[in-house]
Amino acid sequence: MQRVVIVTGANSGIGLALCERLLTEDSQLRLCLACRNTQRAEAARSALLTSHTNAHVDLLHLDVGSVQSVFTAAQEVKARYSRIDFLYLNAGIMPNPQVDVKAFFKGLFSRNVINMFATAEGLLTQQDRLNSDGLQEVFATNLFGHFLLIRELEPLLCQAGHTSRIVWTSSSNARRSAFSIEDMQHRNGTEPYSSSKYASDTLSLALNRHKNNQGLFSAVICPGLVMTNLTYGILPSFFWTLIMPIMWLHWLFLQKSESLDPRAKYHSLTSGLGTNYTQPRKMDIDDEMSEVLYSKLLDLERVVRGEANEGNAANKLINST
Numbered sequence: 001m002q003r004v005v006i007v008t009g010a011n012s013g014i015g016l017a018l019c020e021r022l023l024t025e026d027s028q029l030r031l032c033l034a035c036r037n038t039q040r041a042e043a044a045r046s047a048l049l050t051s052h053t054n055a056h057v058d059l060l061h062l063d064v065g066s067v068q069s070v071f072t073a074a075q076e077v078k079a080r081y082s083r084i085d086f087l088y089l090n091a092g093i094m095p096n097p098q099v100d101v102k103a104f105f106k107g108l109f110s111r112n113v114i115n116m117f118a119t120a121e122g123l124l125t126q127q128d129r130l131n132s133d134g135l136q137e138v139f140a141t142n143l144f145g146h147f148l149l150i151r152e153l154e155p156l157l158c159q160a161g162h163t164s165r166i167v168w169t170s171s172s173n174a175r176r177s178a179f180s181i182e183d184m185q186h187r188n189g190t191e192p193y194s195s196s197k198y199a200s201d202t203l204s205l206a207l208n209r210h211k212n213n214q215g216l217f218s219a220v221i222c223p224g225l226v227m228t229n230l231t232y233g234i235l236p237s238f239f240w241t242l243i244m245p246i247m248w249l250h251w252l253f254l255q256k257s258e259s260l261d262p263r264a265k266y267h268s269l270t271s272g273l274g275t276n277y278t279q280p281r282k283m284d285i286d287d288e289m290s291e292v293l294y295s296k297l298l299d300l301e302r303v304v305r306g307e308a309n310e311g312n313a314a315n316k317l318i319n320s321t
């Protein structure tokens, strides 16, 4: 049977590379690129069709950072497909990143150097802002829009006798200490990216607990450090070329193959000999917090649904979450 796969943020970087790979693995796929920019989405579709001439590649307009756009896109998906096999939640932003150069040099000569290069702990801050729905933009894009999309697509994702999978593109930058359940949108901090990625790890656990019995499974992957628009937004390309030799420090791991574990994040790594492999690492998450986050997201969902029906957004949302 033709499998249906939806990828958010599919027009560039990791999302586009993933689509290439998916079509290489299964040329019969029905692949749907869910993107906010129609022109870039069309360019990505053309590029994919150049290398996979007979592929079925659909486009879907989706701004995952906009509640209304998620609702409209989900309606469209329900009209087009009768089920979804894979939903890759890949779209993500890191707006206005700032690197703490002093902390970098301090870290360079500390015992934490390897971890610093792998996770950017203590090095990266971002400037977030409110979007037109009155939500913090990073939270809305990296987490909440995807959560709403899952909720809207549940009829296609949770079908008797059929298994569907959700795959989150998380990050090794996800850190428990950057996330607070009292401030899940990260209004009061300077690491919204880290917070949103930690929240997606935590939400994945809750989704498994609530939805496995309905045939829906969620997994978290961590692509490592990949040269994309996101990383070029942090520092220019020549810098990345300069630090490449140091990044080799991370590439000295051995290959392991295991089945997907809901408490593990799947890290993409490269061995010293240049072999690519995946290594599962336990996530620093707990059941209780994942449960609270899940119910807070459901509360917020109720608020935005009310808002969407009334057609008026910002203020109530800001005050209620």
Ligand SMILES: NC(=O)C1=CN([C@@H]2O[C@H](COP(=O)(O)OP(=O)(O)OC[C@H]3O[C@@H](n4cnc5c(N)ncnc54)[C@H](OP(=O)(O)O)[C@@H]3O)[C@@H](O)[C@H]2O)C=CC1
Residues within 6 Å of the ligand: 008, 009, 010, 011, 012, 013, 014, 015, 034, 035, 036, 037, 040, 062, 063, 064, 065, 066, 090, 091, 092, 093, 141, 169, 170, 171, 172, 222, 223, 224, 225, 226, 227, 228, 229, 230, 231
């Ligand atoms: N690069 C890296 O080293 C790492 C990346 N990641 C994660 O990988 C994912 C992909 O990022 P990457 O490929 O690196 O970066 P890119 O900037 O190349 O890709 C991000 C994609 O997300 C899309 N996107 C952003 N905001 C929205 C939105 N509101 N609605 C719909 N689509 C949106 C972008 O679309 P548009 O072109 O319109 O902006 C783009 O297609 C992200 O979740 C990121 O956090 C995780 C760890 C490391």
Ligand SMILES: CC(C)=CCC[C@@H](C)[C@H]1CC[C@H]2C3=C(CC[C@]12C)[C@@]1(C)CCC(=O)[C@@H](C)[C@@H]1CC3
Residues within 6 Å of the ligand: 099, 101, 104, 116, 117, 118, 119, 120, 123, 124, 170, 171, 172, 173, 224, 225, 231, 234, 235
């Ligand atoms: C300005 C100077 C001299 C050095 C700064 C180095 C950092 C910019 C760099 C080192 C490790 C990098 C890193 C990321 C961003 C840039 C670094 C902090 C990420 C946070 C990018 C996005 C991700 O999701 C992570 C997996 C990356 C982890 C490593």
